[in-house]
Amino acid sequence: MSTTTTARFDPAARLQGEIRPPADKSISHRAAILGAMAQTPVKVTNYLAAADTHSTLDAIRALGAATATRPDGTLTITGVGLRGARAPDRPIDVGNAGTLMRLLPGWLAAMEGRAFTLDGDDSIRRRPVDRIAAPLGRMGARIEARDGRLPPFTVTGAPLRAIAYELPVASAQIKSAIALAALNAHGRTTILEPAPSRDHTERMLAAAGAPVRRSGAELRIGPAPPDGLQIDAIAVPGDPSSAAFAIAAALLVPGSHVVVRGASANWTRTGFVRIARRMGGVIEGELERDPGDAIPRADPIGDLEVRGSELRATVVEPAEVPLAIDELPLVALLGCFAEGRTVVRGAQELRLKETDRIATVVEGLRGLGADIEATEDGFAVEGTGEIRGGAIASHGDHRLAMLGAVAGLASREGVEVHGMDAAAVSYPSFEADVGALVK
Numbered sequence: 332m333s334t335t336t337t338a339r340f341d342p343a344a345r346l347q348g349e350i351r352p353p354a355d356k357s358i359s360h361r362a363a364i365l366g367a368m369a370q371t372p373v374k375v376t377n378y379l380a381a382a383d384t385h386s387t388l389d390a391i392r393a394l395g396a397a398t399a400t401r402p403d404g405t406l407t408i409t410g411v412g413l414r415g416a417r418a419p420d421r422p423i424d425v426g427n428a429g430t431l432m433r434l435l436p437g438w439l440a441a442m443e444g445r446a447f448t449l450d451g452d453d454s455i456r457r458r459p460v461d462r463i464a465a466p467l468g469r470m471g472a473r474i475e476a477r478d479g480r481l482p483p484f485t486v487t488g489a490p491l492r493a494i495a496y497e498l499p500v501a502s503a504q505i506k507s508a509i510a511l512a513a514l515n516a517h518g519r520t521t522i523l524e525p526a527p528s529r530d531h532t533e534r535m536l537a538a539a540g541a542p543v544r545r546s547g548a549e550l551r552i553g554p555a556p557p558d559g560l561q562i563d564a565i566a567v568p569g570d571p572s573s574a575a576f577a578i579a580a581a582l583l584v585p586g587s588h589v590v591v592r593g594a595s596a597n598w599t600r601t602g603f604v605r606i607a608r609r610m611g612g613v614i615e616g617e618l619e620r621d622p623g624d625a626i627p628r629a630d631p632i633g634d635l636e637v638r639g640s641e642l643r644a645t646v647v648e649p650a651e652v653p654l655a656i657d658e659l660p661l662v663a664l665l666g667c668f669a670e671g672r673t674v675v676r677g678a679q680e681l682r683l684k685e686t687d688r689i690a691t692v693v694e695g696l697r698g699l700g701a702d703i704e705a706t707e708d709g710f711a712v713e714g715t716g717e718i719r720g721g722a723i724a725s726h727g728d729h730r731l732a733m734l735g736a737v738a739g740l741a742s743r744e745g746v747e748v749h750g751m752d753a754a755a756v757s758y759p760s761f762e763a764d765v766g767a768l769v770k
């Protein structure tokens with residue numbers, strides 16, 4: 332981020348009212364990329380207006396797709412078809428968007444004889460791409476990265492062959508890159524997941540007529556049908572990861588009562604709500620259940636009603652981590668207020684996010700008075716029933732900025748967040764939306 336702003340969050344007496352979180356970031360990225368790959372125009376309603384997903388629209392335009400936004404906000408994407416991406420004459424700037432950087436090469440890998448360079452901001456330049464280069468390389472593409480693993484990197488397309496690939500980590504980004512490449516590959520690709528991760532790509536590809544099947548931990552994806560991907564419309568639900576900030580604030584400030592409307596209730600995105608409920612958090616509303624081998628065509632939407640709650644500590648086990656990966660900083664904050672010792676295990680992936688979120692969360696919350704320590708694969712928090720307050724730096728990480736804001740509302744003395752503008756990566760109206768709940 333080029334500019335940094337400081338914002339102060341004073342202790343709230345309580346939070347009350349309704350909130351509608353912004354559109355889902357993961358689904359918006361995918362809607363733009365699938366729209367660019369599709370054979371016929373795709374109408375996207377509620378596309379996320381935020382820095383990360385603007386980067387994705389810029390990227391698909393650079394590849395030849397056209398976009399038009401109507402006054403009511405509906406976005407129409409006219410794509411170039413499965414193999415029609417044109418090579419731009421300069422690098423594609425992914426900005427801060429890790430999802431864009433990891434998914435797009437899955438598509439570009441099949442553009443025979445064309446080369447695409449991807450680059451981004453300082454944070455992106457620290458995030459590994461070898462995790463996608465390995466499977467896409469086995470499928471036939473060539474990916475050359477700085478030091479063999481970092482951006483900027485160049486994808487050179489080639490005819491692709493199907494592979495059987497066991498994911499080394501439960502990552503929806505790696506899974507999705509391979510799934511997109513599989514659409515253009517010769518033969519049927521299989522992906523074995525060590526644990527379930529968000530499944531938007533599978534759902535959206537199935538809705539677009541691609542042959543996608545699940546059998547337990549195995550996902551099989553065949554090449555796209557000859558007439559390509561066909562999706563007329565994609566409706567983006569509210570983002571449960573953005574909603575989690577208001578949910579946490581409502582749980583932590585006694586006497587609060589907040590209704591969260593319109594967020595996805597997809598079971599692969601709602602691990603945080605399940606963890607918070609286990610901690611004693613009062614959150615009413617239905618979440619989707621694991622549909623087993625069935626692949627739903629879209630995300631269900633649900634409302635949640637949250638009340639200020641007395642919390643007890645919990646242990647978050649490795650299998651829960653991918654289902655709550657972006658909300659784990661908030662679990663640390665809940666842990667500060669819970670009775671007992673809250674532990675998160677198996678979350679080493681946090682070190683590879685917009686910042687090393689094990690280090691930045693531990694250092695940030697400690698600076699506010701928390702009794703928290705980093706472990707190799709997560710953190711452990713001793714609940715003291717409060718947060719003192721003070722100052723926290725976002726380090727340009729949107730989720731850290733919003734964590735600091737929520738900590739401030741629940742704190743004794745208030746919190747100053749340095750670099751609050753980072754929130755615009757996923758949630759530009761965060762301060763206004765949460766501010767409207769504060770009484």
Ligand code: S3P
Nearest residue numbers: 357430501502503504505656657
């Ligand atoms: C995302 C997947 C997750 C998540 C990220 C968005 C996605 O990353 O942390 O914010 O949209 O696929 P990993 O799949 O690498 O864990």
